[in-house]
Amino acid sequence: MDVPRDLPRVLLVGAHGHGRTHLRNLRRRRVRPVRLVGVCDLRPLDGELRELAGPVPASDSLPELLASTEPDVTIVCTPIHTHVELAATAMRAGSHVLLEKPPAPTLAEYERLLDEVRATGRACQIGFQDLGSHALSAAGRLLAEGAVGDLRGIGVAGVWVRDASYYARAQWAGRRRLDGAPVVDGALTNPFAHAVAAALRIDGSEGAGDLVGIETDLYHARPIEADDTSSIRLTTSRGTTITAAVTLCGASQRHPYLRIHGTRGAITLWYKRDELRLETPERVETLPYGRTDLLDNLVDHLREPRTPLLVPPERTRAFMDVVEAIRTAPEVTPIPGRFQHISGDGPGERRIVDGVGEAITTSAEALRLFCELGLPWARAEPTVMRL
Template identity: 25%
Template structure:
């Protein structure tokens, strides 16, 4: 079969991970070929196309869609540009892989869902932490019942970004990033947590401008309740000199912990069985998948496989929307000082169209 023709829009730092992953898949299976790229910076575009042997380079997405027929378009622009590029790609007949946050608001996300239906093409959101072998193991522990019911979770993204980071024009703004660390940084761990614990039912939160000068929050804390009965504490910070991404899941029969920063391996997980369940839990964990890093490559392999099968590639819009909805809920709760449920975030809510709602007033 012919390889999928892939293109990348935006050739900054994150685009390199996309290109490297696509090149690896091309070497492994020949199922994909990176044929085009676009960027408004001509020097950056020239360096990128030369490094990855890309034949066609374009000054913008519009020119790329006019000049190249791509089966798959990877969107690696700053977040505020995701939606118009994605809509144009779908209209051009391409499937889309978009960095997260895929959109800045729930309203924009629902526009993508509607465009999928109209064009018959798919949108996948980059959520690479779902695909490492550790995440596969913990979901299997749940599915098999060996872990027992989920009871408590901790989901901490405590990173550090100095003021100079937010002095870049498009950072720390509601209209270009959709939020602060809750949206742009903690989303990675929040997404992994939801992929394990499932449907959330209520959130109570606070958000603050604690130290950085910018429009958005630099810190948020949330208490989340889940349909299965579990509760979680979620912390998002870019004020923490000792950086860490930490998730902890306390099940009836085991505690499972993950400590990493921007990506994990099997060595970053720790499992502690409850008394009386040592042998069963340890054996099940050891028997699970192994040696798969939580990186773009793992997800993109599954994207290509799904497209070959004619199915929605992971992470589909239906899978990704609850993550964005919970982030909207954190902001809504913080700025209204009340608990928020998913049903409170429909089109009638100001937080459906703007993550900051009608405010905030700091």
């Protein structure tokens, strides 16, 4: 495996949207600096983007930029349905890749990504940044030490606010398909994908065959194809029940969390703020942690292969089973207008689903789906997939 130069050369593919965050991070790095050598985007870099990028070449041709800049690492931050093709192009040109989550829109495309990684011998890190949280690792250690007894289940709770501008930002936003191609841009597969991946890691159920059952319960308040308010239940081969209940139609923004239930206590993990609370009969303690940046981890792995990647593609297989279950589930159930209200207008228009915040809290505690909570807008039963 090639070792990066003293200052690793980085090419960014996709500067708009979340790519702007990558540009800012690349520019503000002081302890572990890298050298940005180019930006690939279909649209010109204007204003802040050009200022953030600096005097590096920008082009809509990835092959040309790869040839002229010879990056050590290519960051791919583009629409979901373009991930695998662009990552494959970079790896074939000799670059290692940091690929935004989710890695692919379908299980077949994910398998193609694995084939490209094997064929090229390049390293690929999947951009589940929150899996670099040291709080996540600490929760796993506490479970292994028996701090809360035996694991009974994990509940994910997520309440965010997204207005009309979120769905107007790109053609693929909120779509299940675009021009016949799967996109799968739903609440569970994109904005709250980190939470699902974190729960799978806590349970040690990330690989092929680690999930034996998936129940989907998908809704939308907005007139979109994909889900914006949904719940899901996973059964792992270890016998663990994992539920996730999330919405982008909350009354207010909350920090998403994992509620890890044990026979002698519980752990609440706020994965975005790297914090956990341990609750047992003997003590209640809130503990702050730091995190490892995934680009730093990738560069460390290239320099010393004995340093493992935090999120290699193989460790996202169970998550891709979730994506596939959501992709192949029946059409998403609309939430009738009488159970929601609209706040604001134009780009700032928000949909707020009645009682959804309380339902999500209950789901994380009871490990139940929306359809099991007696909600007036919910379906009678989930869609079940046996693996």
